Amino acid sequence: MRTFLRRLFNLLSEPTAEATPNPMKFLVVGLGNPGDKYAETRHNIGFKVIESLAGDWQNVSHGQLARIKHRGKQVLLLKPDTFMNLSGKAVRYWLQKEGIPKENLLVVVDDLHLDFANIRLRGKGADAGHNGLKSIDQLNDGNKYARLRCGIGRDFHPGEQANYVLSEWTETERKGLPDLVKTAGEMVLSFCGHGLQNTMSKFNNKPKKEKEAKPSDGNKEVGTPKAE
Secondary structure: OHHHHHHHHHHHOOOOOOOOOOOOEEEEEEOOOOOHHHOOEHHHHHHHHHHOOOOOOEEEOOEEEEEEEEOOEEEEEEEEOOOHHHHHHHHHHHHHHHOOOHHHEEEEEEEOOEOOOOEEEEOOOOOOOOHHHHHHHHHOOOOOOEEEEEEOOOOOOOOOHHHHHOOEOOHHHHHHHHHHHHHHHHHHHHHHHHOHHHHHHHHOOOOOOEOOOOOOHHHOOOOOOOOO
């Protein structure tokens, strides 16, 4: 009985048919975990950035959604409620339901390999151990979609990554958050209004220190089914 109900829920939660692709629509997904417990954690910087762009949110399938218009484009802002490890399910649902081409998808994500407040826009890339990106890659045919990487630093000992990303900002970081969120929000709107290449040229700052080496065992995300 439980298996039957689970299958029924999955069927009902999927769009019945893919909408016709609409190049004037964009989907911006902020990655994070739902609930007050995680609201001020480093892993939820994606939520914080897109929350700065809209105030009218609706509870919808797979999360909370806000719709805004920018330079004649329709922009859907999504905060998945699937928890980080299942983010791909929400992304797939809304891309298909709204007929949004993959090149109009932007994912806002925390990044351990960038110093705090460094921000980088990329048109594609590896998941680098991030479970949210990993889920999106698996359920949406690979990693060729734009992502806005918001640096959260890596001030933790080996094996403590999960605790670090799920912990709250330091007092010093809180002071820098408004500028980070403001700039990231401007980059989101620029991506939708002016495109990937123009936004990269205008905003991508030279990082103070970016570590691109393959993550060691201590840098891998712990694959739990909930908040990781």
